Amino acid sequence: MPETTGGRAVNDLESVLLAAADEFLERGYDAARIGHVATAAGLSKSSLYHHVEGKEQLLQLGLERALAGLDECFAAARDEAEPGAAVRRLIELVVEDMTDRARLPFVALLIGVRGNSDIERSALERRRRFDLEFAQMLERAQSVGAVRSDMTPLVLARLCFGTINALHAWVRPDRHGVDQIRADAVRFVLAGLGHDSRPEPTG
Amino acid sequence: MPETTGGRAVNDLESVLLAAADEFLERGYDAARIGHVATAAGLSKSSLYHHVEGKEQLLQLGLERALAGLDECFAAARDEAEPGAAVRRLIELVVEDMTDRARLPFVALLIGVRGNSDIERSALERRRRFDLEFAQMLERAQSVGAVRSDMTPLVLARLCFGTINALHAWVRPDRHGVDQIRADAVRFVLAGLGHDSRPEPTG
DNA sequence: GTCTATAAATGGATAGAC
DNA sequence: GTCTATCCATTTATAGAC
Numbered sequence: 001m002p003e004t005t006g007g008r009a010v011n012d013l014e015s016v017l018l019a020a021a022d023e024f025l026e027r028g029y030d031a032a033r034i035g036h037v038a039t040a041a042g043l044s045k046s047s048l049y050h051h052v053e054g055k056e057q058l059l060q061l062g063l064e065r066a067l068a069g070l071d072e073c074f075a076a077a078r079d080e081a082e083p084g085a086a087v088r089r090l091i092e093l094v095v096e097d098m099t100d101r102a103r104l105p106f107v108a109l110l111i112g113v114r115g116n117s118d119i120e121r122s123a124l125e126r127r128r129r130f131d132l133e134f135a136q137m138l139e140r141a142q143s144v145g146a147v148r149s150d151m152t153p154l155v156l157a158r159l160c161f162g163t164i165n166a167l168h169a170w171v172r173p174d175r176h177g178v179d180q181i182r183a184d185a186v187r188f189v190l191a192g193l194g195h196d197s198r199p200e201p202t203g
Numbered sequence: 204m205p206e207t208t209g210g211r212a213v214n215d216l217e218s219v220l221l222a223a224a225d226e227f228l229e230r231g232y233d234a235a236r237i238g239h240v241a242t243a244a245g246l247s248k249s250s251l252y253h254h255v256e257g258k259e260q261l262l263q264l265g266l267e268r269a270l271a272g273l274d275e276c277f278a279a280a281r282d283e284a285e286p287g288a289a290v291r292r293l294i295e296l297v298v299e300d301m302t303d304r305a306r307l308p309f310v311a312l313l314i315g316v317r318g319n320s321d322i323e324r325s326a327l328e329r330r331r332r333f334d335l336e337f338a339q340m341l342e343r344a345q346s347v348g349a350v351r352s353d354m355t356p357l358v359l360a361r362l363c364f365g366t367i368n369a370l371h372a373w374v375r376p377d378r379h380g381v382d383q384i385r386a387d388a389v390r391f392v393l394a395g396l397g398h399d400s401r402p403e404p405t406g
Numbered sequence: 407g408t409c410t411a412t413a414a415a416t417g418g419a420t421a422g423a424c
Numbered sequence: 425g426t427c428t429a430t431c432c433a434t435t436t437a438t439a440g441a442c
Contacts (some may be wrong), residue, residue, distance in 0.1 A: 012407095030233035031319050034436065047408050049437065087396070116234050147396045151387040159391045162369025163362060170361055184354040188362045192395030193290070193350045215425095237418060250426050252419065413438070420431070 012051045016041045017065075020058040021105035025168075028112060029059055056119060059109070063123040066110035069097050070130055077137065084146030086137050088190070094164050095185050101173035108168040131157050163189050215254045219244045220268075223261040224308035228371075231315060232262055259322060262312070266326040269313035272300050273333055280340065287349030289340050291393070297367050298388050304376035311371040334360050366392050 019040040023032045034055050038048040052058060077090035097103050110127065113120045135153040138160075142149045147156070164185065171181055222243040226235045237258050241251040255261060280293035300306050313330065316323045338356040341363075345352045350359070367388065374384055 026317070027319055028231070028233060028315075028317050030231060031317070033434095043407095044409060045436085046410080046438075050407060055436070112231075114229070114231050114234070116230055145398065148394070148398050150390070151383075155384060155387050156391070156396065158369075158373055159366060159388060160396065162372070163366040166362075166365025166369050169365070180354075181358060184358050185362060187353070188359070188395060190395050191351070191397045192391060192393050193294075193359065193363060194394045195348065195351050236416095246425095247427055248418085249420075249428080253425060258418070407442105409440105409442080411439085411441100413436105415436080416434085418431105418433085421429085422427105423429100424425105424427080 025105040062109045066106040083140035228308040265312045269309040286343035
């Protein structure tokens with residue numbers, strides 16, 4: 001196993017992981033073919049196995065990267081003092097995460113997880129905890145009147161994340177106009193379809 | 204082929220299709236196992252092939268059913284005279300479709316399609332046309348001031364459908380409280396996170 | 407580390423008896 | 425129409441030469 005032989009191996013693993021994430025994004029994990037990943041990484045199928053243990057490891061590494069990105073979003077949002085500002089910042093950061101060329105394939109992989117293996121189930125469990133923490137943030141925001149109080153925080157959290165999670169299916173980060181779409185998505189989460197000119201949530 | 208032998212065969216196909224839709228919902232089409240479908244339908248794997256041509260036919264039939272349901276939603280929404288009312292009615296109907304015990308597995312199947320085969324690509328094409336028609340409805344609603352005009356109708360359409368499409372991943376129609384979740388989802392699409400008490404779109 | 411060749415396993419689909 | 429047994433294509437993963 002070449003993980004420790006000087007740093008080159010790490011980059012090889014990295015490039016294979018990037019190729020895998022793109023393949024997973026395009027076809028879905030189950031329909032993805034390890035041979036396609038190898039070709040995309042400029043390797044034969046068997047050479048690929050010198051850098052990676054197998055398909056499942058690529059899934060696991062990809063999911064970990066997605067979850068680490070979400071961790072960072074939450075960490076930054078926790079720094080906000082006002083509950084409404086924390087909610088708004090989290091939404092902005094997760095939208096950014098979901099529409100960033102480098103991070104989208106990993107987050108999309110996480111979104112598509114259904115619990116078909118232990119790896120997937122443990123990723124789902126971590127996702128569930130994000131939902132709960134976001135719900136707590138929303139509850140605090142509700143208590144100061146920053147967001148609507150006519151539904152439970154958990155339902156609100158799932159609806160918000162649902163809107164954001166759906167972005168990966170149609171947003172193409174390399175196309176022009178992504179910044180506009182990001183801003184639109186944030187405003188949609190905050191105010192929906194209805195006529196604008198309503199004040200955004202604040203502390 | 205037993206399709207015409209008296210009506211029984213049709214019901215056999217139907218029960219296999221229902222079992223398949225549930226299996227597709229739980230594991231995703233690619234990870235779904237035809238053997239599981241057979242067992243769930245109370246058949247051996249080979250008996251199943253007396254009622255169905257193969258896995259792909261189950262995909263095709265499932266996608267057609269989902270698309271037919273969406274067709275009905277649009278047909279009903281087109282009957283509304285006022286643009287804002289048409290938008291609102293479409294949202295209500297699609298949310299209902301997405302959270303109905305009998306229809307959710309089929310709609311979820313459609314949502315998960317990535318274009319990995321001709322069947323999937325043609326379903327995606329039909330979905331794309333729904334997006335466009337909804338965008339046209341939204342454009343009319345914008346022109347009478349019923350919905351926000353600070354983003355393009357197509358982006359707005361995709362954000363709306365995205366929010367609704369994401370419901371399938373966590374709403375369980377047989378659990379109590381689904382009616383409340385439906386109402387919440389509609390209100391969220393209309394007004395987002397922001398504080399409520401804003402008039403809903405009309406005329 | 408890379409390759410060709412091949413093993414091993416999975417899973418969709420079929421044969422043919424009852 | 426249903427079953428057991430089997431086929432066979434596909435695909436993950438490994439062996440072993442260079």
